[in-house]
Amino acid sequence: MRKGKVSETVIRRLPKYYRYLIELDDRGEDRISSQELSELTGFTASQIRQDLNNFGGFGQQGYGYKVAVLKAELENILGIPTIYKTILIGAGRLGTVICNYKGFLDSGFEIVAMFDRDERVIGSTVGNQVVRSVDELEQFMKDHEEVEVAILTVPKEGAQAIADRLVEAGIRGIWNFAPEDLEAPEGVIVENIRLTDSLLTLSYYLTERDR
Numbered sequence: 001m002r003k004g005k006v007s008e009t010v011i012r013r014l015p016k017y018y019r020y021l022i023e024l025d026d027r028g029e030d031r032i033s034s035q036e037l038s039e040l041t042g043f044t045a046s047q048i049r050q051d052l053n054n055f056g057g058f059g060q061q062g063y064g065y066k067v068a069v070l071k072a073e074l075e076n077i078l079g080i081p082t083i084y085k086t087i088l089i090g091a092g093r094l095g096t097v098i099c100n101y102k103g104f105l106d107s108g109f110e111i112v113a114m115f116d117r118d119e120r121v122i123g124s125t126v127g128n129q130v131v132r133s134v135d136e137l138e139q140f141m142k143d144h145e146e147v148e149v150a151i152l153t154v155p156k157e158g159a160q161a162i163a164d165r166l167v168e169a170g171i172r173g174i175w176n177f178a179p180e181d182l183e184a185p186e187g188v189i190v191e192n193i194r195l196t197d198s199l200l201t202l203s204y205y206l207t208e209r210d211r
């Protein structure tokens with residue numbers, strides 16, 4: 001049970017808890033204390049308790065958390081049992097890698113179609129998808145109302161125009177890899193993935209260490 005609006009900082013910690021709980025569950029661990037979770041995740045025990053209290057707690061004083069129960073709760077909180085029908089626009093280098101990576105399905109995202117604008121790419125096969133022309137995007141969305149999410153792996157220049165078309169066609173979430181701050185109306189969730197920003201953060205810490 002969720003108590004009010006949970007901050008983004010807390011939400012961004014949940015996948016890490018979930019990852020460790022999968023490992024603990026796979027190892028057959030029955031329960032874990034917030035102190036042990038703290039040692040694994042690097043977050044403080046009180047932060048972990050506070051984070052989980054946002055959703056109702058699940059732990060018991062002096063007992064800790066039941067691994068299987070907490071894992072199942074986090075699965076529900078993160079929406080993992082839902083399979084989101086997902087389309088990908090931009091079947092280039094990154095789009096191909098993402099489509100071929102099976103792990104995203106475990107997180108609940110199933111790529112059901114890929115689109116590109118390049119005649120040389122349209123009609124080619126990536127994974128189990130035949131790349132369609134981006135001209136068919138609106139018709140496809142009309143015919144497949146179950147599609148809720150789009151992955152954007154087009155260059156920066158075309159990203160906003162594609163996002164606008166997706167929004168107009170009724171998309172609910174965009175996983176955006178283009179280095180562009182996309183504008184989308186409230187209600188459409190945009191998750192920007194900035195690989196280069198992450199790399200520059202690494203660069204900063206490497207430089208700082210050597211300074």
Ligand SMILES: NC(=O)c1ccc[n+]([C@@H]2O[C@H](COP(=O)([O-])OP(=O)(O)OC[C@H]3O[C@@H](n4cnc5c(N)ncnc54)[C@H](O)[C@@H]3O)[C@@H](O)[C@H]2O)c1
Pocket residue numbers: 089090091092093094095115116117118121134152153154155156158162177178179195196
């Ligand atoms: N490749 C990487 O490792 C990487 C890393 C970080 C970010 N990115 C970002 O991801 C995006 C894709 O990078 P990439 O290396 O795969 O590029 P790419 O050139 O290999 O692929 C882009 C694809 O998008 C298609 N495309 C372009 N405009 C389109 C449009 N309007 N509609 C439909 N399709 C369109 C192109 O035909 C091409 O097939 C870029 O924005 C890039 O900055 C890529």
